[in-house]
Each structure stands twice: as structure tokens, then as C-alpha cells.
Amino acid sequence: MPTRSTPKASHPRGPIRSQVLAFVRERLAAGSPPTVREVQQAFGFKAVESARQHLEALVAEGRLAKEPGRSRGYRLPAAGGPAANIRLVPKLGRVQAGALREAIENPDRWDPEAWLPVETPGTGEELFALTVRGESMTGAGILPDDVVIVRRQDTARDGEIVVALVRDEATVKRLRLREGRLELWPENPAFAPLVFAPLVSAPDTEIRILGRVVEVRRRLA
């Protein structure tokens, strides 16, 4: 009669392996992948090798990737295509326009109120997040209190939704380039568009483009 405390061996190739995968995924998203021994503990294995066998099997199946030798070297199979490029983006919050400019230009000394996990293809892009105020973009499905994730850039193309600094006020609008003019259109008939003379945005002008909205998020209580 064995003294095994865990009945986990009863499944030939059962869900334990998938549970290990899920565990690694969780830890990966939470900050860093687990060590082999952490997997061991989490599943109550009495030997390190038990955990390692599952991990290596997952690697062999292509469901996990790893960097051999490194500690906490298990990764998501980046090649396969699933979510590999996750970055944490600082949420600058309901910040005033002036502070926004400061925060975007000196992101290092800014203390974000939160960090949002965002999946992004590029590595060089500079991203930040903002909470939307007002109802000027409801027509585009952007409601008050929605969070927009913004790719920092000084210019944008016609039709893109941008975050702009207008006379020291930050707003989210759709950009229109018409006959040499730069226009910011709300997506709500109750609001009027803003029209500006210069075609390009530049520092020390009344309008300046801070970035392009690449994602919209809304949490429902």
C-alpha cells in the first residue's frame, strides 16, 4: 500500500500537465515565471524532478518555451504566436494637461497610479494610458471613464484618434487633415470640432499631438 498523498498520478496524460501550464502562465503574467521548485511546491510534488518532467514535457509538446540554464527560464512559446509581447504600461490617470506634458516627457520621474498589462507588437514604442473625461467621443464607442492606451508620437494621420494638448488642455479627438488645416473632431453631435491653422504639431503651439490611441478599455463593475 503506497503512502502517496496526492492522487494526481491517476490521469495518464491528464489535466495535471495543463494545470502546470496554467500555473506557469499565471506566474509569468504576474511578474516572473516560477522556478522548478516553485512548481514542485505548488503541486505538492515530493521531488523536484516531478515538476521538471512536466515542464520539460510541455516544452517538448511546444506548449512552453524555455531558455536553458537560466533561472526562471520558462516562457510562453513566442514563436507559435500566442501572447508573448506583453508590456506594462503606466497609467497617468486623470492628470491635468500641464502635468500630462511633464509626465510624458519625463516618464521616469513620474509616479504612475497603476500599470496596465498591454499586448503590443513593437518593442520600441512608448506607451502610456489615460482615463477619458467627457462624452465627446461616445460616437466612437469611447465613454467617460474609459481608459485609452496611447502610443506616443508627435504626428498622426488623417482619421486616427489622437490625444492632443490644446491650449494646455488634454483631449481625445479624431484627427482630420483638411485643406491645409488640422482639425480635431469629436464623435458626438453635441460638440463642435476644433480647427487649427498649422498642419503639423510642434512645441509651443496652441495645439500639439501627444500620441495616437491604440486601444480602448472599459471595466464594468
Next chain:
Amino acid sequence: MPTRSTPKASHPRGPIRSQVLAFVRERLAAGSPPTVREVQQAFGFKAVESARQHLEALVAEGRLAKEPGRSRGYRLPAAGGPAANIRLVPKLGRVQAGALREAIENPDRWDPEAWLPVETPGTGEELFALTVRGESMTGAGILPDDVVIVRRQDTARDGEIVVALVRDEATVKRLRLREGRLELWPENPAFAPLVFAPLVSAPDTEIRILGRVVEVRRRLA
């Protein structure tokens, strides 16, 4: 005359520290935080301690957090309460209703088309994501091709937005409980509400609640 190759010591409390922070953030988002020696190499320090001092200083300043003793133990300052509980949620895609049911009940054997990083407070919640079809919820700011993140649950409260299985068709609607009836209301005047007799959803009924929408996401190209 010193033989220092790096002029990095010229700034009393300068941007090097912030560069280290940025480096840690990058590596953190890329998969796992760096080791002290990886920071050392990245900045060309000739001693491990140089890197460690920067890291510890960042921790002391509250700009970084750490789990002492652990390898790759540097984290983002989760102390404030923000993004600590990030999970990867399977996106089941534009799946047919029948397959949806199968996928939700047997998540292990389902191969999701993608994984989304989601910040969630609870650990026990079962989450999945779906791509929205149709324009029936545009009034609630949910547009076609938006991704909804759903907390799996069999019941819901009046006014909540739910994912329901109606005669083997999956839809997103707002739930209304009126005079003993269960109603699914679109948020678009061009669509009509669905009304059902039973107050609670149950298997093998013409209507069944699969979960509650907890987040909406939209990626802008």
C-alpha cells in the same frame, strides 16, 4: 588618473538610475525581471555591487519593489495596490455557439487563438474572452470586433451585460429582470429585446447565461 571607461559616475543622482529602472521594466515586461548580474552587464559595470546598489536604491526610493532572496526578485512597486493580479485569459474567438459551450465547459482541451493579459482582483474567477459580432450593443459602447472579457457565471443581476446562449446562438446583451421574466435587451434601437419565461437560466433551456462581461477592449489599427 583613473582608467574608468564609463563616465556614468558624473551624475550625482542622475538618469542612470532611471535607466536602470527602465531596463528592469523592459525585462519585466519581456518575460521576467533581470538578475543583478544582467543589469551589471547591460550597463557595463565592472562589479556586481554597482548594479545592486542602483537596484536597492530604487527599492529604497519606492520606485521598485523586490522579493528578497529570490532570484530575479525585482518587481514593480505593487505596494500601492495596483496591478498585481494579472492573469492570461483565453480568447475563444469568433467561435460558434455550440463550440462555445464546449469550450467553456472543457477549457483544458480547448486551444485558444490568443491569450489576453487581464488584471483581475479575484483568483478563483474563471475568465474567458470573446470577439463581439453585430451592432446590437453599440449604444453601450460595444462595437463590432470589440473583445469582451467574461467572468463565467450561471446567473446575473438586473442591468448587467451578459453573454448568453439563445437557442444555440451566443449573444451579448443587457440583462433585465422584469415581472418574473428574463429579458435580454440590446443597446441599439434597431434591435428588439428578447423575452423569456423562466426567471433563472438552466441547462437544456432555450436560454442560458454563460457569464457576465467585466471588461471591454478595442484595438485601433
Next chain:
DNA sequence: TGACAATACAGACATATGTCTGTTTTAATC
């Protein structure tokens, strides 16, 4: 210039961690 603090360096140590070898247990199959 001299004192002082911050930073960088050098070397070592204790531990965490990945990895290996061999054995035992479990479950399935004939």
C-alpha cells in the same frame, strides 16, 4: 585643499536553482 557623500570596484560567501542519475510507484495491457 580637505571633508564628505555617493558611486564604483574587487573578491568572496551562502543560497537558490537547473540539471543529472538511478530507483520506486502507478496504471494500463496482455
Next chain:
DNA sequence: GATTAAAACAGACATATGTCTGTATTGTCA
């Protein structure tokens, strides 16, 4: 029951990694 493959176990080893102590360098300020 015997055979077999998968899984779990036990113990050890080599290395990666965090940490410590002491010293040297650099820049600042009086």
C-alpha cells in the same frame, strides 16, 4: 500475474544568483 511505459521519488552536483565586506574613485561643498 508479468510486462511495460509513464509518472513520481530521492539524492546529489554544478552553476547561477543574491548578498556581504572592504577598498578605491569621483564629485560636491565649505
